[in-house]
Amino acid sequence: FFCLAGLKADCFFFSRLNPHPKYVAHRERLTPQNAPEIFKDYDVILDCTDNPATRYLISDTAVLLRKPLVSASALRTDGQLMVLNNPPKPPGDTTGGPCYRCVFPKPPPADSVVSCADGGILGPVVGIMGVLQALETIKVITMTAGDSNPSDASADRPSLHIFSAYSTSPFRTIRLRPRRANCAVCSAQATVTLDSLRSGSTDYIQFCGSANPPQLLSPDERISPAEYQPLHYGSKLPSEHDLPYTLIDVRDKVQFDICNLENSINIPISTILNETKKRDDASNEEWPSWLPPDVTSAENSKKPIYVVCRLGNDSQLAVRKLKELGLDRNGERFIGDIRGGLKAWKEEVDPDWPEY
Incomplete structure (x- = not known):
């Protein structure tokens, strides 16, 4: 039996089910x-x-x-x-x-x-x-x-x-x-x-062929996992309200509950894209209820927002939508995504990050 790299635990599980075959874990990509x-x-x-x-x-x-x-x-x-x-x-x-x-x-x-x-x-x-x-x-x-x-x-x-x-x-x-x-x-x-x-x-x-990921954002609107790393590890504060930035994870709740970056908040991409209203700074209209008050408050109006997803595709859509809602304060506030998502985070920063 051929078990790909990372599946050694599965081979052990298989041997518990049926101990008669010989299970071999080939720890390399095909x-x-x-x-x-x-x-x-x-x-x-x-x-x-x-x-x-x-x-x-x-x-x-x-x-x-x-x-x-x-x-x-x-x-x-x-x-x-x-x-x-x-x-x-x-x-x-x-x-x-x-x-x-x-x-x-x-x-x-x-x-x-x-x-x-x-x-x-x-x-x-x-x-x-x-x-x-x-x-x-x-x-x-x-x-x-x-x-x-x-x-x-x-x-x-x-x-x-x-x-x-x-x-x-x-x-x-x-x-x-x-x-x-x-x-x-x-x-x-x-x-x-x-x-x-x-x-x-x-x-x-x-x-x-390869399906190139969408490039919806300019390079100035994106940062690499390596660029985000010092922000993440340099801001181990007691509460997300004390952070110098906001990290929004747009995966669905099931995936978010599997693994998530510390102090990130979960707003599924479906919730963001389903918002039809647009708001500008001159409007008295209330912000969408799914946005946390800490994100929309006046005192945090310049706190940067980083968006992450699994592969770096949905995060780009989310950045576009958040800007359409006026959350960037006409360009005064940075809103961008982490390029390549959590998959790139595992590859570039944390090899022990769960892969699913």
Whole structure:
């Protein structure tokens, strides 16, 4: 069993559930250079990842090492399951099962990709897909040579299994086509090889593209986690009312309760964006009720406001909205965000910060 870096505790948990398998924690990120070495000692590969670049890398490596791949995914209330490269034949052998590139020769647009963390997921859906993935893996492991003969009419043809929790018929199966004649990894004209993986010439990030985070704010309206660090650690005061600044965390309450920076206040982005009123300094209109009095009081009218979120996207939207409300006092008060959010805080400042 392959456990990614940081999942050693999970491996221990798995061993408590079932002590018979051997669990190995590979404490490194999966890359084209190390994937062949990591995969070579395993009989079956299970893909439980949620980003296209890693999925293509896992599938390519499985084909080149002649390993069957059981790929499952889940998002929100839906899930998909495929058994790929089964039977595992070398590139150019048309009797082998299709690979991930055969099914999806082109990656989805980067801007359309949503991870489980960002899109959310229903727990039972993960359970269903995990059980089905385990079942298909057992079938692959126990399959005999005769069973894997593609000429056998009773052989299990490659299929895409789709689960939709709220559908009248929650389970659907779509038969997959055989290997593509021009596939970049499993055809006779393959351009992706073990050498291209190990040399780094196969660039999966470039192939899949990357969704650039929105740049809604100017550089003057943003600070890096490293720039915010001395403010944070230099202001360990008894109360947030004594702080020389205000830190607003715009994640939802569930995420805020998981972990938060000391003395930050939680105002979810949904609350901020749902505000329709605009206010200027000349107006006698009251501030929105969700803004703490300490933020809107006249004596704190020049106290800077920093906004943070998980990735540095929602925080930019929040800064824009807070300025529209007039909280910046016509530019007299600084309102900006922490670039890259709490993810960047973990990378640049606090490696022990919880990741979820």
